[in-house]
Amino acid sequence: MKIMLDAGHGYKTPGKRSPDGFQEYEFNRSVANQAKKLLLESYKDVKVYFAHSDKKDVSLKERTDKANRLDVDLYIAIHANAQGAGGWTSARGIETYIHPSKPKIASALAKRVQKNLVIATGLTDRGVKTSDFHVLRETKAEAILIECGFMTNREELKLLRSETFQKTCAEAIVKSIQEQFKLVKITPATKSSSQPKSTKPTPSKPTNEKIYRVQIGAFKDRKKAEQLMEKLKKEGYDAIIN
Incomplete structure (x- = not known):
């Protein structure tokens, strides 16, 4: 116009x-x-x-x-x-x-x-x-x-x-x-600076060190699994139940 x-x-x-x-x-x-x-x-x-x-x-x-x-x-x-x-x-x-x-x-x-x-x-x-x-x-x-x-x-x-x-x-x-x-209003473009910056985790540095994991047994009875975990901890191993 x-x-x-x-x-x-x-x-x-x-x-x-x-x-x-x-x-x-x-x-x-x-x-x-x-x-x-x-x-x-x-x-x-x-x-x-x-x-x-x-x-x-x-x-x-x-x-x-x-x-x-x-x-x-x-x-x-x-x-x-x-x-x-x-x-x-x-x-x-x-x-x-x-x-x-x-x-x-x-x-x-x-x-x-x-x-x-x-x-x-x-x-x-x-x-x-x-x-x-x-x-x-x-x-x-x-x-x-x-x-x-x-x-x-x-x-x-x-x-x-x-x-x-x-x-x-x-x-x-x-x-x-x-x-x-009926003029059409201009819609300002959203500025990139107004958008929240992504917070990506810092990637860990690569390492050549190999780690071996050992799984011992699988139980239907949780009580037996807990007894084995306690035994392993006494022997000095880190043990968890998944």
């Missing part, structure tokens, strides 16, 4: 900042990086591509053109939300977008992502919504766009800045992809 992750916007995108200057791209790229790592390390037959770049702002057309050229199966755009004209607001919560045509698979995935993110983060459920966003309209693959909380909300901005929250979002997104597309 080929998956494209899109950390929305870029370092230089105008206006994509919290009122105190936190760049949305910092959150988006962290979630994308952690999601990629989880996907590649945990599941078989998965390829992950980035639509964005740390070196430059990538236009929306470049992003969708790349996805279509690579013929990816899934396109996930990761964002942090905002409201208003640059100041703090009370808007809060998580929402996930699909194209107004409501493609069946994308719709199902969006519902899973929305549910898992809300459960994992405890934030307000703003639901699955539709929008004619470029990345949803122009990408041939199944495409969704996720808004993981408001950077114009003081409380949620604290979360968006947190590495723990970023990882939680990445895990919820990956969990949803796995559930929707």
Whole structure:
């Protein structure tokens, strides 16, 4: 399965900042990086591509053109939300977008992502919504766009800045992809070092000395056998009864 992750916007995108200057791209790229790592390390037959770049702002057309050229199966755009004209607001919560045509698979995935993110983060459920966003309209693959909380909300901005929250979002997104597309988990090979070492006895050194064994009699009556054994011991011989 080929998956494209899109950390929305870029370092230089105008206006994509919290009122105190936190760049949305910092959150988006962290979630994308952690999601990629989880996907590649945990599941078989998965390829992950980035639509964005740390070196430059990538236009929306470049992003969708790349996805279509690579013929990816899934396109996930990761964002942090905002409201208003640059100041703090009370808007809060998580929402996930699909194209107004409501493609069946994308719709199902969006519902899973929305549910898992809300459960994992405890934030307000703003639901699955539709929008004619470029990345949803122009990408041939199944495409969704996720808004993981408001950077114009003081409380949620604290979360968006947190590495723990970023990882939680990445895990919820990956969990949803796995559930929707039945990705097969990689089973680590058992390391030989973890297996108990065999304890073989040390072989005795060969010797040329010959040993002769002597058996004296066989008895049905154990008492007679014991009497003979005692007699032999008195004579200085080692004797046992088998």
